[in-house]
Amino acid sequence: MRNVRPALWFDLVLLALFVAITVALALRTPLLSVDLAVRDFVDAHRPTWAYWTARVFNYLGQGGQVLTPLAVLTAVFVGWRTHSVRPALPVIGGTVITYVTIGPLKVWTDRTAASDDDVVHPEYLFHVPTGMSYPSGHVVNAIVWYGVLAILLGGLLPPGQLRVIRYGAPAVVLFTTTYLSFHWVTDGLAAICLGIVLDRILQRVPWNTIPLPSWFTARGWSGPIDTAEFAKSTSLR
Template structure:
């Protein structure tokens, strides 16, 4: 298992924060009023040019249409350059870990979207069976999939560039989903906590040393460009 900093205690803090946000919303604390206030504020300050600019940048968090295909394409390119099937492993890991968490949580929490203007009072977590807004899938996807891309591109980009990819894009997605009222602000905050935990799980996996007994050693090399860059 690879070391990821901060240590495991940070994952526990993130999970506790996610649980705290969820409980706070279910108990109709002032966080619900904050959601409504932010929603009403951005709705009142969204000129056409800003709306369309935000819509474009919001695609940075589009999982199925943008991020997953991009990760698959990157894995194919890296796999060809490193003559290895291992670049497919973090992509499969990213798909599985998001599939098992984002969808079930959305179904379980029953939260309507911030764009539903029928919501005029703070009673919408575990309240509307058709709601699927919590947590923000765009934000979780952005954190997880840009983390996967960072794994694949390791050795090709500088550490600062990798950090910009891993954290810059999710920050943009968090802002745009909130600004466009696609999600409540607390949907995004909870998604940050969940997304970071999932990303840290994937970053800990030793993708280059996982046994692949059914694969020829010739094609069981590196999962990234790191090995090729250091030759």
């Protein structure tokens, strides 16, 4: 297992924060007033040009429509250049880890979107069985999938550009989902905690040493995701 800094205690802190936010919302504490205040503020300060700009940038967090296909295409490209099937492994890991966490949590918490005007107290958790707002899937997807892209592009891009991919895009998605009232601000905050934990789990996996079926090994398709030859053979670096 690869070392990820900070150590495991950081994951536990993030999980504790996620639980604390969830409990605070479930108990209907004053934290709900923060959600309402932020929602009312952005609704009152959203000119048409800003709305459409935010809508465009919000696609950076579209999992099934944008991020998953982008990760698959990147894995195919990197796998072709490195002559390895290993680039597919982080994509499979990202798919599984988001599928078993985001969806069940959304179904369980029953919270509607900040833009829902047809529900009395849409800010409440465990309030509307059809609600699917908590936590923000866009934000979790952005953190997880841009982390996967960083794993795949580790042999291509310098660290500075990788950091922009990993942190810049999720920050934009967090802002746009809140600004457009697609999500409550606490949906995003909880998603940050959950998404970073999931990302750190994927970053710990030793993708380059996971045993593969002998068929791939015998045919030379079991090499590491990022190789010196890969970095030298591309003009993108």
